Amino acid sequence: MGANYDAIVIGGGHNGLTCAAYLAKAGRKILVLERRHVLGGAAVTEEIYPGYHYSTCSYVVSLLRPKIIRDLDLPSHGLEIMPLEQSFQPLHDGRGLVRWSDWEKTRRELARLSPRDAEIYPEFGRTMVQMARFVKPILDMVPPDPGSLDPRGLSDLLRLGKRFQNLGPDLQAVKYRMLTMSAVDFLDGWFESDSLKAVMSVSGIIGTFLGIRSPGTAYVLLHHYMGEIDGAFRSWGLSKGGTGGISLAIASAARSYGAEIRTESPVQKVLLKNGSSEGVVLESGEEIRARVVVSGTDPRLTLLGFVGEENLDDETVSALKNFKMRGSSGKVNLALDRIPDFTCRPGVGPHLFGDIAIAPSIEYLERAYDQAKYGDFSERPYLNIVIPSLTDPTVAPPGKHVMSIFVQYAPYHIKEGPEYWPKKREAFGDAVIDTLSEYCPGIKEAILHRHVLTPWDLEQEYGLTEGNIFHGELSLDQLFFLRPSPKMARFRTPIENLWMCASGSHPGGGIMGAPGMLAARELLRTRTV
Amino acid sequence: MSYDTIVIGAGHNGLTAAGLLARGGRRVLVVERRGEVGGLASSTEFNPGYRTAGILHDTTGVRASVIKDLDLEKHGLRRRSEPVPVFLPERKGTGLLLHRDPSKAAPEINSFSARDADRYAKYQAFHSRLGRFLLPLLNGPSPPVAGNDRSDFWGMIKAGMNMRRLGRKEMIEFLRLAPMPLRDWMEESFETPLLQSALAAPGLSASLLGPWSPGTATGLMMYEAVRGAGIQGGAPALVRALLAACESRGVEVRLNESVSRIRLRAGVVVGVTLAGGEELDGSMVASSCDPRTTFLDLMTPRDLPLDLERGMQNFKARGNVAKVHLALTGPLAFACRPDLEPENIRIGESLVSLEKAFDCVKYGEMPVEPCLDVAVPSLSDPSLAPDGGHVVSILVYAVPPTGTLEWTDARREELGDLVVSRLASYAPELRDRIVGREVLTPLDLEREYGLNGGHLYHGEQGLDQVLFMRPVPTCAQYSTPLEGLWLCGSGSHPGGGITCGPGMIAAAAILNS
Amino acid sequence: MPLQTPFHPRTSELCTSLLWKEWAGYHAVCSYDTVNDREYIAFRHAAGLIDVTPLMKYEVTGKDAPSFLARVMVRNIEKLRVGRVTYCCWCDDRGKVLDDGTITRWSEEHFRVTSNSPALQWLQRCARGFEVAIHESTDRIGVLALQGPASRTILAAAAEAEIEGLRFFRATTGMVAGKPVEITRTGYTGDLGFEVWTANENALPVYDAIMKAGKIHGIEPCGLDAMDVTRIEAGFVLHGVDYFSARTCMIESQKSTPFEIGLDWAVQLKRESFVGQAAILAEQDRGVARRLVGLELDWDDLERVFEESGLPPEVPRHAWRDPLPVYRDGRQVGQATSGAWSSILKKNLALATVNKGWSEKGTELMIETTVDFERKKMKAVVVPKPFFDPERKRT
16 A cells, blocks of 8 residues: 655654655654543643633743744744743742842842842853854754765764864853753853852753762753844743644644644554554554654654564664653643732832742752752752743733643652652642742732642643653753654654654654754755755 | 983882882982882881781782883792682671682672673673783783874774774673663672672772762773782881882982972973982973972972963872871781681672762761771781781771861861761671771871872772873873873873883883884 | 932933933933034033943052052052052053953052942952952942033032142042042043042032032033043943953954953053063063044035935944944955044044055945945045144143
């Protein structure tokens, strides 16, 4: 039987949809299969409590590639991103720090902690922007295979090397330090204020099972500065109507190019013939054939789940098992009757319109990590909070609010075993609320509804293996041509005609869309589809 | 007095550099602050009749080419024929005597896990293949890849091409492992906790990191790449031979003289000033002190370029190792294997225990269960102790660095008691045999050996402070931005430990200039 | 929101135009009236009073303060005598300018440094090994600049201090309205002028007393716009306009050396080491790659370019600071970074940075201009700075 489709995309997350949209735009016949009743994967908006629209999992847009926005003309499909600029950090001692988009104002805020840091802060930003300039082309390239003598890969590597050379001695050293140092050690070289270093370093650990003192975490500090050079100024933001709005816009673009999207169509397995993919079998038993199957799920689910260990060689199996996917974070969504006062800065002011970080000191964060290392959730975790209803009143009834709380650490592998998580779910939620109420005492009374997601829930409900929000840790040994393994780094798998297009591939997780775009580009370039 | 080169510090690196410079025809003076040569490798009497075998007791990294070029064997140096096995005691069970040679190790490992015995052979083979690629890197100057005006693109390409010689599979394995935490590597490789911990521990000794920290795998690979069998009689024997070699080539060594300032005129080094006020002239000064001491203490602040100063302020040298010496009336015997008299012992039951030892350090807390790297040097050199007696040399990992904890006398004794009771929990007769004890905290090490931060390797060796980054890119080729001032100590590539590597490569760089 | 200077109650009342801008985190008046002619004329013919409080100020004290500042600054501050002021710049290790400002020696061990951008961190960084204390006093001291031919008469009337005998770049102390003040004979207009420094709490009486004394002499409150014209006439470079601090530059070519911005006269090279010395020496050997020069735009050519479009000639109504390319033989050889019409000299002036070889006096260059949306080039000649240099400035 011939192929019904040119390509089937498994999973209607933002990467799967992006890949589908690009392929459909190139004139291919595409089918997207989504297991759940809603599209978006982890970039989803759900009305779990009537009238309140939670961005259930992912909650801010930071790195969505502007090229995708332009190529797919997403604004005409309903994408609207509202800036989320300031960052508010309540401290233990009743003080608070807000970093505003107005630099003089930020300087005065910082000067209260340290006049020296206040002066250095913009200089640091400029250096980071220079670093980000270097990284940007890496995000846009298919990783070369350093082991092969393929001239294309070699010339890519040479270009990167040349680019590195052009940075000049000072920036080369900074670059190298960023790759190898911990966020704290790196920031120690710039700043003296412990709380400033703490709040800046957290961007280095989001979604990883590392602490802010773990080498390699400095690199991720860059992500905060990527937006500046993307031609998508102020790209750090909230999507109107919740994060799901992004997925819906991409889906709408894909449909406009002719892609077919089916929800509530869980894939059971990839249909194999002589070690090559022929299509998929749905849980309903339906077989659908296609020239190529592109998986928008994580590498382990794709291969160990949909293909099966028995159909894979040992090297692939061990590479997949060694691929670290240890989920480390959870999520708490709240429906609020009102916004209670933060002790250090009462009232609903502009400081609440950005993100709110509970990361008061380096030791606080490090102790949170230590608990997680040995199999407990952090009793006093790092929280990253946004109140999207302040910027976008459509997500809650008038005068009411939703609060989105990202929580780290919540290790998937708790010492009782991950399947014990449901029994700990409420205790985990309580720890989060208790932590928050130390800075925002009235929070408990304002809660109308609470929705707690543990790493176990992220796996069971959203199909994220081990609850890893990035489909695999973003650590140096799992990036670029090592993501998810050297053999699978170029969106291909050992199974012919089975490809991957999501966060488990280069350049990784976050609502970036880059893996989806690059996979589509590579599929088209090689005329695989 | 005027010399071609003045070497500051007569540790093993200072002596190596001095000897090799004299061999190259230079008129060399070595100035040493302490009353004896050897630095961290020197033997001191810590209890009447009992002498240490140096602060650092591992001599397996000593470079063969130094021994050859300085004719050290002619000056009495003897190499061991095979590496000393490491004993890993257990509270229950028989412990594990771990030989480097997989065939010798197999029967011991087999009793824990047959799979691990098999994997151990593969693991050692991997290290020796990797060594072929890493050794040239660790026996010569680091390729100037980044951060230096001289960094050249082709140097980088060459380094990359060298790596390709490993072969595709091995190269990718190297690239994957290098940034990894040791814990992940060890857990992928072995299932026996004792083995995991014993193999991982040396990779952690040089940095303020635990096995959970990414990049620690590289530390272990570099350690394994240069490992030889070691020196008969340990570090003091090496120092004796180095001194003899230096003296035979006319190197002058002045003891009990400390340099107070490196003198510059118009940005160019012209000599040093001694603490007593005496001025010595030399067109070159090679400092084997740690980089922070060299630049921050021995130079007038006004002479030091600000970029270099910032580099030094940011150079991390947070010493997290303490040293304990015990004087025993009898052998160090372990309950789990009473018949064995091991020369090297490691206490650290699992990777978790290594990580927990590191956790305390982060918060400036006293360790609860430190990991111990124990040697009994009197087994191979009985002259260190009276008849029948033994010296136990213990490196204690990890203790809080000086900046994070105030090291008082009481804390020093507390640490000593802790180490003794930890060791005694495996060697119950230990307490009754102790007749003397010396405890050196990071603060003591800083004061006695002039180590800024008390770091035994003159600076941490995380990935950000090795190769072309050590100590800072502009000084990574042993020369410094100050004309005539060179570095030749452990703060330079290839780093710390009793290896003579930095002294050797620095001397070659100076002679080439 | 920007802060208010201690003079804000007065300046805000007088500023009928509501033309303000942000200056280093403070509200500052651009011009009190919608046109700044009156203020400019006051600076040059009577006296103008301008609030320059936002200028950053650092108090450097201690035994090693002279040698410390000698290390930081390109000028040998150890030689600066008590009661004197000097102007210079300071550089990073690579001899690239970080900022410029005045340094006043109030006593053996007390100096005040002013700067355009925050400098505390840099000063502290250079202070290792020196017995000095550095404190920022920007928000504790209000500063008024009284500039113009009548300034001496006015200040002599307002202040109990030795004003008549206060020579150029000297400092003294005294009282105004019974409040202690510090007075320096300095300014940014290139004219006879003074700067009056006072604690915030005394700011208003001091302001009132000077205005009162100046009334019969034609004193005018002045804003930044008028001062910008005068500083161009005086040939003074402006940080952030004519050159950029090495700390804020993204790339090397955006940075400048003291020679490049025309501060050769402020650099004292042959002495104990100071920050950037080696690099500046090397630059001296190598030759300076570009120079900041004064340009006088050719009037006839200006008429020509306007005539081509059928328009009467126009001169800029304000000092401008949008950079314009400068050409020679059709190739770009530099850029003009600010300029103004000098109504006292009746000349169209600009400050420009041009490559080596094109900085000699009399060199003819072409500067870009836009007439009726069309890009044109017109003739400009390199002339010596300052453009305007009255004798009274120094006497």
